[in-house]
Amino acid sequence: MPSLEQTIAEVRACRLCADRLPLGPRPILRVDARLRVLITGQAPGTRVHASGLPWDDPSGDRLRQWMALDRDAFYDTRHYGVMAMGLCYPGKGRGGDLPPRPECAPLWHPRVRPLLPELRLTLLVGRYAHLHYLEARGERLEQTVRRWRDCLPRGFFPLPHPSPRNTLWLRQRPWFEAEVVPALREALAQALA
Numbered sequence: 001m002p003s004l005e006q007t008i009a010e011v012r013a014c015r016l017c018a019d020r021l022p023l024g025p026r027p028i029l030r031v032d033a034r035l036r037v038l039i040t041g042q043a044p045g046t047r048v049h050a051s052g053l054p055w056d057d058p059s060g061d062r063l064r065q066w067m068a069l070d071r072d073a074f075y076d077t078r079h080y081g082v083m084a085m086g087l088c089y090p091g092k093g094r095g096g097d098l099p100p101r102p103e104c105a106p107l108w109h110p111r112v113r114p115l116l117p118e119l120r121l122t123l124l125v126g127r128y129a130h131l132h133y134l135e136a137r138g139e140r141l142e143q144t145v146r147r148w149r150d151c152l153p154r155g156f157f158p159l160p161h162p163s164p165r166n167t168l169w170l171r172q173r174p175w176f177e178a179e180v181v182p183a184l185r186e187a188l189a190q191a192l193a
Contacts, residue, residue, distance in 0.1 A: 004115040017101045027087035032077035041125040043086030043100040054082040062162035085128045121191040126161035
């Protein structure tokens with residue numbers, strides 16, 4: 001089995017979707033064999049594509065607020081890692097960014113996750129991660145997020161995407177901030193204990 005370092009190098013050299021990526025390939029992930037929490041979101045946006053730093057945008061600010069982390073703690077790969085469903089910026093669609101490329105997660109997630117021996121909790125941020133890991137087809141986002149307790153024994157915690165585009169969704173569901181965010185913080189504390 002290749003090492004984590006070899007696999008990361010392979011991921012970063014990936015050009016599988018190069019002809020379908022408007023800004024070209026730039027696989028972005030941050031993982032370390034010591035991490036306990038993996039954040040699996042959708043795909044990098046243009047700002048993250050430019051900086052190379054995942055969640056380096058307003059969505060990341062909101063996610064860090066939910067997690068009660070400052071930037072230094074969030075980017076400490078001894079504890080937290082990031083591997084999205086799509087590792088490259090997929091392009092712009094009518095209502096925002098396009099979905100993550102469908103080839104990416106099936107190719108790379110099964111190769112990287114087994115090389116994270118300390119992994120205890122995966123935050124599934126947004127619908128694409130829910131569909132891939134929780135087989136949530138037929139469920140609305142709200143249903144999946146509400147059943148976070150059922151997912152926790154399997155090491156998963158479903159969250160909505162923290163995008164500013166979802167502000168109305170969050171405002172209409174005060175139970176998320178009241179119930180889910182405190183549970184998320186407790187799950188993170190347990191994963192790091």
